[in-house]
Amino acid sequence: MFKRAEDDGRRALTIHVEGQAISAREGDTVSAALLASGLDVRRDTAVSGAKRLPYCMMGVCFDCLVTIDGVGNRQGCLVPVAEGMQIEIQKGKREIGK
Amino acid sequence: MSAAPKHEQYDVVVIGAGPAGLAATTATARAGLSTLLLDENAGPGGQVWRAIGATPVKNEALLGADYWSGAEIARAARDSGAEIIHRATVWSLDRNLELGVSVGGGSAFIKAKRVIIATGAQERPFPIPGWTLPGVMTAGAAQTMLKSSGLVPDGPTVLAGQGPLLWLLAAQILRLGGRIDRVLDTTPRANYLAALPHAFAFMTSLYFVKGLAMMREVRAKVKVTTGVTELAAAGTDRLESVSYVTAGGRRERLPVELLLLHHGVVPNVNLAMAAGVEHRWNELQLCWTPVLDADGNSSIPGITIAGDGAGIGGAQAALWRGRIAAERAIKALRPTAKVSDLSPQLKRAERGRTFLDVLFRPAKQFRIPDGDTIVCRCEEITAKDVLDSVAIGATGPNQLKAYRRTGMGPCQGRLCGLTVTELMAEARGKSPQEIGYYRLRAPVKPIMLSELASLPKSDEATKAVVRG
Numbered sequence: 019m020f021k022r023a024e025d026d027g028r029r030a031l032t033i034h035v036e037g038q039a040i041s042a043r044e045g046d047t048v049s050a051a052l053l054a055s056g057l058d059v060r061r062d063t064a065v066s067g068a069k070r071l072p073y074c075m076m077g078v079c080f081d082c083l084v085t086i087d088g089v090g091n092r093q094g095c096l097v098p099v100a101e102g103m104q105i106e107i108q109k110g111k112r113e114i115g116k
Numbered sequence: 117m118s119a120a121p122k123h124e125q126y127d128v129v130v131i132g133a134g135p136a137g138l139a140a141t142t143a144t145a146r147a148g149l150s151t152l153l154l155d156e157n158a159g160p161g162g163q164v165w166r167a168i169g170a171t172p173v174k175n176e177a178l179l180g181a182d183y184w185s186g187a188e189i190a191r192a193a194r195d196s197g198a199e200i201i202h203r204a205t206v207w208s209l210d211r212n213l214e215l216g217v218s219v220g221g222g223s224a225f226i227k228a229k230r231v232i233i234a235t236g237a238q239e240r241p242f243p244i245p246g247w248t249l250p251g252v253m254t255a256g257a258a259q260t261m262l263k264s265s266g267l268v269p270d271g272p273t274v275l276a277g278q279g280p281l282l283w284l285l286a287a288q289i290l291r292l293g294g295r296i297d298r299v300l301d302t303t304p305r306a307n308y309l310a311a312l313p314h315a316f317a318f319m320t321s322l323y324f325v326k327g328l329a330m331m332r333e334v335r336a337k338v339k340v341t342t343g344v345t346e347l348a349a350a351g352t353d354r355l356e357s358v359s360y361v362t363a364g365g366r367r368e369r370l371p372v373e374l375l376l377l378h379h380g381v382v383p384n385v386n387l388a389m390a391a392g393v394e395h396r397w398n399e400l401q402l403c404w405t406p407v408l409d410a411d412g413n414s415s416i417p418g419i420t421i422a423g424d425g426a427g428i429g430g431a432q433a434a435l436w437r438g439r440i441a442a443e444r445a446i447k448a449l450r451p452t453a454k455v456s457d458l459s460p461q462l463k464r465a466e467r468g469r470t471f472l473d474v475l476f477r478p479a480k481q482f483r484i485p486d487g488d489t490i491v492c493r494c495e496e497i498t499a500k501d502v503l504d505s506v507a508i509g510a511t512g513p514n515q516l517k518a519y520r521r522t523g524m525g526p527c528q529g530r531l532c533g534l535t536v537t538e539l540m541a542e543a544r545g546k547s548p549q550e551i552g553y554y555r556l557r558a559p560v561k562p563i564m565l566s567e568l569a570s571l572p573k574s575d576e577a578t579k580a581v582v583r584g
Contacts, residue, residue: 019251019374023266023292026172043265045170047158050265060250060354065496069353071250073493073531075257076163077156078238078384080494080526081248091526091562095260096203098158 020053033103035059048094048105049075049082064111083108090116120219121226122199126152128445129215129228130198131206131387134162135186135431136423137234138193139438140445144232145198147446147453152226153193154204154217160190162236163256164431167264178291179263180284182326182431189435208558209233209391211416216558223567230418230445233388234438237381237424240403240478241535242277243485245348247377248493251355255285255378268294271373274358276300276347279476280327282378286334298370299334300360301342302379304479314471321468322432346481349375379478383425386528390556392416397549400473401428402483403534404553410459411444412437420444428473432465484538491539492532494525499539506543513537513554526562529554 028043035057042051049072052059060069061083072082075095082094087104090112094105128144130137133155145151161168165186176184194200201219208216213228239254246252255275261267268289273296275286282299289296311318318324334340343363350357359369382403389395394415395404405427412420422441423434436458443455485491485499497520502510505519513529513536516522522536523529529536533554541551 019269019271020261020267021270021294023173023268025174026266027174028172043172045158045167045172046265050261050267053261054265054267063496065494068248068496069250070248072253073248073257074239074254075260076238078527078530083526096156096158 022054031099031101033099033101033105035105036107042099044099046099047075048084048086048092048097048099048103050095051099052084052094052105059107061107062109067110085112085116088116119201120222120224121152121201121217123150123152123226125227126150126229127449128152128230128232128442129154129226130232130234131155131209132162132234132236132423132425133157133160133193133200133202134164134234134236134423135189135434136236136425136438136441137162137232138189139435140232140234140422140442141198141200142189142192142196143439143442144445145196147442147450149446149449151196151198152228153198153200154206154215155200155202156205158202160193160200160202161186163260165190166260171263172266173263173292179288183263205561205563206387207561207563209387209419210558211392213418218563218567221564221567223563223571225571228418229449230420232438232441232445233419233421233425234423234434235384235387235425236434237428238384238530239378240380240382241531242377242379242482243489243491243499243535244377244482245485245489246350246355248490248496249349249351249355250353251351251373252349252375252377255282255376256381258376259285259288262288262292262294266292268292269374269376270295272297272371273374273376274298274300274370274372275376275378276302276344276358276360277378278303278478279378279380280323280472281381283327283330283334285376285378286338287330290334290337296338297372299338299340300344300347300358301340302344302347302479302482303342303476305343305363307475307477311471311475314474318468318471321471322465323468323472345479379482380476381424381428382534383427384530385425385553386530386556386560388414388419388421388425389553390558390560391419393419393421395553397537397547398427400470400477402477402538412441413444429466429469433462433469436462436465483535484542485535491535492520492522492525494527494531495521497522497532502536502539503543506540510540511544512540512551514552516540517554523554528556528560
């Protein structure tokens with residue numbers, strides 16, 4: 019769906035999506051890194067389980083909700099990636115304790 | 117960067133680090149007022165100058181001179197002596213000018229003598245069939261990824277809608293080697309005639325020459341279909357095609373992986389409305405705008421609103437509105453200070469805006485959906501659900517919450533509010549002003565209960581809930 023511009027000179031770092039290591043760039047948001055990864059990163063909505071991907075990428079739509087380092091319902095479009103970050107694609111509602 | 121505010125009280129707290137917020141911060145801090153700038157993003161710039169200073173797109177011609185003009189404005193704010201905190205979410209503001217702010221997973225309350233809300237704009241909801249499918253995004257979303265991560269579409273991609281941002285995005289995607297298969301222009305034909313009386317002001321404005329050049333640049337490389345009257349996204353669990361009806365009434369379909377929608381921007385009202393700032397329906401811009409005086413003062417003493425949150429005016433107008441709001445704060449807190457009249461500059465920057473407002477006023481069928489089209493993305497409520505609720509007695513958006521939970525999901529009405537107001541107004545034969553909007557309350561963004569629980573408590577607060 020998206021590709022990176024060729025002259026992107028930013029430092030690469032590794033994040034983990036459902037345990038799988040992917041390469042991101044310093045300055046990417048979690049949502050941007052997920053969309054650039056080519057993986058199936060669609061979440062399931064809390065209401066009907068419908069598939070969704072980020073819509074607005076600017077913090078207003080909440081369709082980028084994702085579990086980051088064990089904390090659910092984070093807005094992936096507002097959180098910059100960090101080395102070693104653990105991402106889980108959220109299936110339905112946020113779980114208690116996450 | 118992610119540290120909590122250093123003090124409990126400031127002369128001025130500015131919310132939002134886009135053009136208006138950066139300009140206001142620079143001016144109040146330089147005048148010697150203790151100034152705190154709070155911003156939700158990782159760096160300054162807001163949406164229009166997103167990732168200024170951090171973008172991987174280093175060739176200045178690709179993003180254009182208007183984008184790079186933000187670098188100097190951001191630098192001035194940084195060097196102004198103001199305290200600037202990014203990744204800070206302001207989730208509460210009240211009429212006593214007390215703010216609840218969340219930084220790095222912890223919250224604090226701070227007090228201000230003046231508050232300048234510069235929370236800008238968001239894209240207008242574009243509720244067409246299938247707009248919740250994975251692969252349907254806003255044009256602004258694509259531009260955000262382009263600026264901050266150098267990402268461009270590489271599969272079959274269609275841009276649909278109208279307005280300056282759509283053309284700017286198309287030009288930028290093409291310059292960066294991205295793919296666009298088609299632009300579907302939904303500008304209603306009748307709008308060209310309606311906008312004609314305002315054309316002279318526009319042709320002598322800042323926008324005219326740049327706008328034309330951009331449209332020519334895109335048209336040279338991509339097929340553009342104008343006068344599109346219907347639009348629908350389709351697919352199972354992801355976007356597979358977009359269908360549309362041409363000006364000649366023919367229905368056509370394109371296989372597509374990414375559909376980028378845009379029909380203008382509207383003020384981001386949540387924080388100002390939750391603070392109790394009076395808003396009114398703006399029939400020209402088809403959205404809620406705050407009731408303000410010429411200096412940006414709202415109905416609440418001490419709260420001014422600058423930038424697109426005051427009514428859409430664009431980045432240049434936002435800069436001047438930010439400076440005017442700052443001068444007003446300086447005058448209020450330092451009555452002997454000399455301030456200048458910046459209204460001529462604002463007027464110049466706003467020139468041509470009415471033409472854009474009239475020309476790009478979105479058609480009714482793209483604002484007021486029907487049938488199974490989803491209105492509330494969070495609670496997955498359709499236009500028919502809303503109309504059924506009206507039929508059994510729901511009178512306005514706040515009653516509708518009790519019927520269908522619209523606006524009660526995490527986005528708090530940001531993506532359905534305007535649609536619900538207009539849909540209910542039409543169904544009930546009332547004006548949007550009469551129908552009203554959701555009553556918004558803090559927290560205007562979801563925060564963790566543990567964050568609230570760990571806030572320091574005053575004796576009064578404890579007494580208020582403890583028995584005996």
